[in-house]
Amino acid sequence: xxxxxxxxxxxxxxxxxxxxxxxxxxxxxxxxxxxxxxxxxxxxxxxxxxxxxxxxxxxxxxxxxxxxxxxxxxxxxxxxxxxxxxxxxxxxxxxxxxxxxxxxxxxxxxxxxxxxxxxxxxxxxxxxxxxxxxxxxxxxxxxxxxxxxxxxxxxxxxxxxxxxxxxxxxxxxxxxxxxxxxxxxxxxxxxxxxxxxxxxxxxxxxxxxxxxxxxxxxxxxxxxxxxxxxxxxxxxxxxxxxxxxxxxxxxxxxxxxxxx
Amino acid sequence: xxxxxxxxxxxxxxxxxxxxxxxxxxxxxxxxxxxxxxxxxxxxxxxxxxxxxxxxxxxxxxxxxxxxxxxxxxxxxxxxxxxxxxxxxxxxxxxxxxxxxxxxxxxxxxxxxxxxxxxxxxxxxxxxxxxxxxxxxxxxxxxxxxxxxxxxxxxxxxxxxxxxxxxxxxxxxxxxxxxxxxxxxxxxxxxxxxxxxxxxxxxxxxxxxxxxxxxxxxxxxxxxxxxxxxxxxxxxxxxxxxxxxxxxxxxxxxxxxxxxxxxxxxxxxxxx
Numbered sequence: 243x244x245x246x247x248x249x250x251x252x253x254x255x256x257x258x259x260x261x262x263x264x265x266x267x268x269x270x271x272x273x274x275x276x277x278x279x280x281x282x283x284x285x286x287x288x289x290x291x292x293x294x295x296x297x298x299x300x301x302x303x304x305x306x307x308x309x310x311x312x313x314x315x316x317x318x319x320x321x322x323x324x325x326x327x328x329x330x331x332x333x334x335x336x337x338x339x340x341x342x343x344x345x346x347x348x349x350x351x352x353x354x355x356x357x358x359x360x361x362x363x364x365x366x367x368x369x370x371x372x373x374x375x376x377x378x379x380x381x382x383x384x385x386x387x388x389x390x391x392x393x394x395x396x397x398x399x400x401x402x403x404x405x406x407x408x409x410x411x412x413x414x415x416x417x418x419x420x421x422x423x424x425x426x427x428x429x430x431x432x433x434x435x436x437x438x439x440x441x442x443x444x445x446x447x448x449x450x451x452x453x454x455x456x457x458x459x460x461x462x463x464x465x466x467x468x469x470x471x472x473x474x475x476x477x478x479x480x481x482x483x484x485x486x487x488x489x490x491x492x493x494x495x496x497x498x499x500x501x502x
Numbered sequence: 503x504x505x506x507x508x509x510x511x512x513x514x515x516x517x518x519x520x521x522x523x524x525x526x527x528x529x530x531x532x533x534x535x536x537x538x539x540x541x542x543x544x545x546x547x548x549x550x551x552x553x554x555x556x557x558x559x560x561x562x563x564x565x566x567x568x569x570x571x572x573x574x575x576x577x578x579x580x581x582x583x584x585x586x587x588x589x590x591x592x593x594x595x596x597x598x599x600x601x602x603x604x605x606x607x608x609x610x611x612x613x614x615x616x617x618x619x620x621x622x623x624x625x626x627x628x629x630x631x632x633x634x635x636x637x638x639x640x641x642x643x644x645x646x647x648x649x650x651x652x653x654x655x656x657x658x659x660x661x662x663x664x665x666x667x668x669x670x671x672x673x674x675x676x677x678x679x680x681x682x683x684x685x686x687x688x689x690x691x692x693x694x695x696x697x698x699x700x701x702x703x704x705x706x707x708x709x710x711x712x713x714x715x716x717x718x719x720x721x722x723x724x725x726x727x728x729x730x731x732x733x734x735x736x737x738x739x740x741x742x743x744x745x746x747x748x749x750x751x752x753x754x755x756x757x758x759x760x761x762x763x764x765x766x767x768x769x770x771x772x773x774x
Contacts, residue, residue: 314666316662316666341666341667342663342666343663344659344662344663345659346657346659346660347663348657348659348660348662348663348664349660349663350660350664350677350678350681350682351682352681352682352684353677353681357677361664361667361669361673361677362667364667364668364669364670364673365667365668369670369672369673372673372676372677373672373673373676417667421667421668
C-alpha cells in the first residue's frame with residue numbers, strides 16, 4: 243500500500259479553468275439582518291462548486307462571516323434560501339457535510355490537539371462512548387493519521403493553549419477533516435498569523451482542495467488571492483456581491499478597487 | 503464610561519447622604535451609646551485573653567467534626583450544584599429550562615445556612631448529619647449560581663464551533679464546558695469549602711454538630727478565654743485550608759490558564 247503523501251508536500255495544482263461546475267452549495271437571493279433593521283446581506287446569491295478553493299474577499303463588516311454561518315446552517319436567512327447542490331452527496335446532505343472553522347478557530351484550549359481533532363468524529367461515535375472519552379480505535383487512528391499529515395503528530399498530546407498560532411490552525415484543519423466534509427468553510431483563516439505560516443497553511447488548504455474537498459475561505463487580504471484561490475468572490479461593504487470569477491481574471495489593484 | 507465631574511460629585515453627595523440617613527435610622531449616630539459600646543468591647547476583648555488552652559483536646563474533636571461537616575456538605579453540594587448549573591446555563595438550554603432552574607437556585611440561596619441547619623435538625627434530628635445537609639443545601643444555592651455564570655463565560659465561538667461538528671448537548675458539556683471551566687469549578691469549590699468551614703463552625707449553635715456547640719456553651723457560661731481558643735482554632739484551620747487550596751490550584755493540570763474573570767473575586771462578590 244502506498245503511504246498517503248503529507249499535505250505539506252502536495253504541490254498546489256490549481257486548475258486555472260474549472261470545468262467541473264457542479265455545485266456543492268448555493269445561496270439564492272439571501273437577505274439577512276441581525277437586528278431586523280439594517281441588512282448585513284442584501285440579495286446575495288453565491289454558488290460554491292465541488293472543487294477548488296473559493297476565496298471570498300471583503301472588508302470588515304461586509305457580511306462574509308454571516309454568509310459562512312448561513313452556509314453552515316448556524317443562521318437562518320430572513321429571505322431567500324441556502325440549498326445543497328446536486329453534487330452534495332458524499333457525506334450526507336445539507337450542513338452535515340460541511341465543516342466550519344471560525345475566525346478564532348474555536349478550539350478547546352485546555353484539551354490536547356488529539357482531543358480537539360477527535361471532536362470531528364462526534365457524529366460517528368456514540369454519545370455514551372464519547373462521554374467516557376473512548377472513541378473507537380478507527381477514529382483515534384484516523385485522527386492521529388490526520389495530525390501526521392498536517393505535520394503535528396509530535397504535538398498530539400500537547401494542550402492547545404501551548405501550541406503556536408500555526409499549529410492551532412493545523413489542529414482546526416484536522417478537526418474539520420475528521421468530519422469527512424465535502425466543503426470546508428474557513429473564516430478569516432490566516433489573518434492572525436505571520437505571513438510565512440499563513441503561506442504554509444494556505445498551501446496545505448490548497449492541497450486539501452485538490453483532493454476533492456471544496457474550500458470557501460473568507461479573507462480581507464488581497465495578496466493571497468492570486469497564488470492560492472481558484473475562484474474569487476468580492477463582497478462590497480454594503481453586503482452585496484460585486485464580483486465573481488475565476489481567480490487570475492483580476493489584478494490585485496483591481497481587487498482593491500472593488501473593495502473600496 | 504466616565505461620569506462628568508458634576509454628576510460624579512452629585513453621586514458622591516447622594517451616597518453620603520443615604521449613608522448618614524441609614525446610620526441615623528439604625529441608631530448608629532446615637533453618640534450616648536458609642537462610649538459605653540467601646541468600653542464594653544474593650545472589656546470583652548480583655549476577657550478573651552489569655553486563651554484557655556486546657557480545652558484544646560475537647561475542641562479538637564469539635565473542630566474535626568466541623569471539618570467533616572464542611573467536607574461532606576461541600577461535596578454533596580457540588581454533586582447537586584453541577585447538574586443544576588448546567589440546567590441554568592443559557593448557552594446550553596432555553597429560558598424554559600434556565601429560568602425555573604435559576605429561580606429554584608435563588609430560592610435556596612435566600613435561606614441562610616443556619617436556618618437550613620435548623621430545618622435539618624427538625625427533619626433529621628440533632629447532630630452533625632443535619633449540619634452537613636444544611637451546609638450542602640446552602641452550598642447548592644451559591645455554587646450552582648457561580649457555576650452557571652462561569653459556564654456562560656465559555657467562549658461562544660468555541661461552543662459554536664464544537665456544536666457545528668454535530669456535538670450533542672452532553673458532548674458539549676463534557677468536551678467544552680467542563681474543561682474550559684475547570685479552573686473556575688476548582689477555585690470556587692475550594693473557596694466554598696473554606697467558607698463552609700466557617701458556616702459549619704456555627705452549626706452547633708442550633709444543635710447541628712461541630713465546634714459551634716462548644717462555642718455556644720462558652721458564650722452562655724461567659725467563658726470567653728475558652729471561646730477565644732475555639733475562635734483561634736477556627737481561624738488557624740481556615741487559614742490552613744486557604745493556603746492548601748492555593749497550593750492545590752497551583753499544581754492541578756490546566757490551572758495555569760488565566761481565567762477570563764477572576765473566579766475568586768466573583769465568588770466573594772456574590773457571597774457578599
